[in-house]
Every structure is written in C-alpha cells, then in structure tokens.
Amino acid sequence: MTEIGTEIGTGALWTVIIGLGAGSFLLRFSFLGLIGDRDLPAWVLRHLRYTGVAVIPALVAPLVVWPAATDGALDAPRLMAALVTVAVGLAFRNVIAAILAGGASLYLGLYLLG
C-alpha cells in the first residue's frame, strides 16, 4: 500500500496536521460564514447545483482506472466493481444496494481473477 521511503519528521508532520486542520475548516466555513443569508446570483447557484455530481466523479475516475493498490495498473475486479456499483445505483436509485452490489462484485472478482 504505502511505500515507506523516508522517516516522517515530527515538525513536518505537525505542520501538516495543523495546517490541514485549519485550511480544511476555512475551506468549509468560507461561503457559509462569509456570505451568510445574502442571495447569490442565479448563474452561481446554477453552477453550484452540479458541484457534487461533477467533483465526486472527477475524484473517483482516476481511483477506478489507476488504482493505488495495483500501483496504477488497470485492474479487472476493481473496474467491474465500479461498473456494477454505478449500474445498480442507477437502476434502483438506492445507495446501500449499490454499495453491497459493488462490494460483492469486488470480492467475487478478486476471488475469481485475483
């Protein structure tokens, strides 16, 4: 999984922990805290409607095509599991059914092919 190349320095680690904590909070607080209940322009709202449906697939696509667990090599069981998850999610509009089907497909694929 994680290639341990170098010892992590304590100073660097705590800088990252505190910086990431503060930075993540500011990213999440930014609009909620600064804009409050003022109305946003229609075009901004129109774009924000597609945040989840755009950013999450953009985040997942490389994880599916080049999984870290196989050092970035395309992996049939993982690709199959991803397709099954999306297909079941679309067919039944049910998150938990999609997760269970995807997990079952992954383990079946790893058992048969891995």
Added chain:
Amino acid sequence: MNTKTTKSPYWQGMAAGAPFVLVIVPFSVLFGVVATEAGLSVFETMVMTTLVIAGAAQFTAVQLLSEGAPTLIVLATALAVNLRMAMYSASLTPHLGAAPVRHKALIAWLMVDQAYACASLAYERNPGWSVAQKASFYFGTVSLIVPLWCAFTFVGAVLGEAIPPEFALDFAVPITFLAMMGPMLRTRAHMAAAVVAITVSLVLAFLPYSIGVLVGGLAGMIAGAEVERQMARRGMVI
C-alpha cells in the same frame, strides 16, 4: 413532511446518513492502518483525523509525507483535494447561511461528502423546511458518521498491519462515491456534468497535485449549468 417540529428532520438526517456507516467503518479502519504503517503514532493519527475529518485529503497527506514530499507541497495537494468542500459550503449557503455562527462553525467542521450529498438532496425535496430544521437534518446525518469515523480510525491505528491487503479496503472509497452517483444523476444536465468531469479528470490525470481532479470538477459544473440553461431556454422541464 407531515410534521413541523425540529426533532423530525434530525432523525430523518440520521436515517439518511445511517447507510454510510457501512462504508465509513472500513474506510476509517483503512486510514488508521495506512497512517500507522506510514510511521504516525496512534496519537498523531487521532489528532489528524479528529481535526481534519476528511478521508481523501488525509490519505493524500499521509501518502505524500511517507514519500518525503516537501511540507508545502503536502499541504497544498491535500487542500486541493479538499477544495470541493468550499463548493459544498457555497452550495449549502442558500439553505444554512442564516443559521447562528456557532452552528455554521460546527457544520463546517463536520462537513463530509456524505453529509453534503444527503443534505442537498433533502433540502431539494423539502423546500418548506426552516433554517433550524435544515440544520437539524444536517446534524442528524453526521451524528453517526463522524463519531464512527474517529472511533474506527482508532481501531485501524491499533490493529496496524494485522489487516491483509486481500481485503481490498482501498476500494471502499471509490465504491462509496460511485454508489452515491445513481440517485444524484437525476437529469440530462447532471449526466452531462458527470461525463464531462470524468473525461477531463482522466485526460488531465498526468498533471501533478490533483490539478486534473479540480479542473475536471469545474468543467463538469460548467457543463451541467450550460445544459440546464439550454434546456430551460427550449422550455423543457428540468
């Protein structure tokens, strides 16, 4: 919904968040395992996980730290992975912007993908909810997810290397996110957003520091908004 009390949305939120427990548990165990394998102590792992509460960004940070990347690069990359949270914040602002600052600070600290997805779906379905009811629903969705995230990170950190890679816990993250796509892809505009986002993200995957993910996400948002605008102009019902 058939009741106007603020208690009801809280329990609805908890019910909406409950299924994610099944994926949060393996995901947080995995983070605990990965972090301690990378050389973090149990204490350091727990401080990071409770302060940050962001799966993908935490994995990114630990991965880069163990590769010996410069501190600034580690921070910039992990925050870039988390940049979508600013978009979630903006997207929730019309619903929760009028809440008291202490509630908004708590909402911000407890923001995870699953809570955002549940909340934005519920707010669309319940336009009559007050700000207090909307905040209640949000706190309901995170009240199982976040404590379990921290508890099972601890379990993973203590178990350490006992979990063999054959369990393929690495794929818990993609499966969770992909399972959320089905209910989200409600219109042609949503489909267009997802397809463009995936394409651009994969094409730009060679760029360092998750830039491809950011550009792909933005391109998807623009595509979704543009398809919605075109459909509205032709008088089609979205």
